[in-house]
Amino acid sequence: MPVNRNALIRYRTIDSCLQNRRRKWTLDDLIDACADALYEFQGIDTGVSRRTIQGDIEMMRSNKLGYEAPIVVVDKKYYTYSDKNYSITNIPLNxxxxxxxxxxxxxxxxxxxxxxxxxxxxxxxxxxxxxxxQKTHSTPVIDFEKNDNLKGLEYIEVIRKAIVAKKTICITYQSFKAREASAFCFSPYLLKEYRNRWFVLGRTHQRNNLLLNLALDRIQAITDDNEDYIENKDIDLAAYYSNVIGVTKSPKQRDVEVVFWIDSANAPYVITKPLHHTQKLLSEDATGKIFSIRVIMNFELERELLGFGAKLRVLGPRILVKQIKDQLKKTLGQYEGATPDGQ
Structure with missing residues (x-):
């Protein structure tokens, strides 16, 4: 049963009063205590009515909230718990x-x-x-996508604080293509998550303040640095990734209209989970549907499209069609001459 915050404050206040057996509590005492609590926690100074507190006591006595509080009246005047060890905070969970x-x-x-x-x-x-x-052994009913072995998560808070404080940091970084790690000063602007991997967008203090997107799992160390922070004055961070699938892009790169066909059996998946927020349905027939999205051409886009295999065909632009064809030819080449067991 839903209970608002004010009612919970009153229940807790009444409970606290009745646990204090060093004094006797009349209804007026409970009313005053609840009024003081509401003023302290909520800033409400209109007082509490006698009827409200009487209703609270009956609610606490009932099983509607699971309390079943043993509230009794002594000498027809004083309220207390018949069980001195009772408290609504000690109720076992059902x-x-x-x-x-x-x-x-x-x-x-x-x-x-x-x-x-x-x-x-x-x-x-x-x-x-x-x-x-409480010895519960219930079976989980929610299973989230996660990667328990993901590296670099320990740097999220360090980078976040640097972004907020506009502080320069020194990063030791080794990309997958680099033979060895390198260290450089970096002004971070934005943390970005994509498919359980984290990235940070910012400017390096070398190479003409190049804008970089760094994967946190490739960072080996981060230290503070006293170099002046490079302010972001030319990038709309709220919209920077709006025309991207993934995280790979350059500031001057322009988006294009990507048109693709997908067969009728798989079209519902693309309709219910669009490849991008710009997705539009252009046409359809018995064999499938044709969609368009307006995005930057990058590695993540190719991977997304290739993931549908023969169920999807890219129709434009021509350069993307060529790139997808080349990738499929290379893929097919991996299987030429291979035996069924992969040897």
Missing amino acids: DQDMQVLGEVANLLQQFKGFNHFADLNEMVSKLEDKIYT
């Missing part, structure tokens, strides 16, 4: 509660490992401990 908490824990677990979510990590750990102590 099976439904445990199922919901388990699902929430699984969801929050996706953020563990990110330094930026240090407080969240602690909260998840507490939640997991609560579930464990």
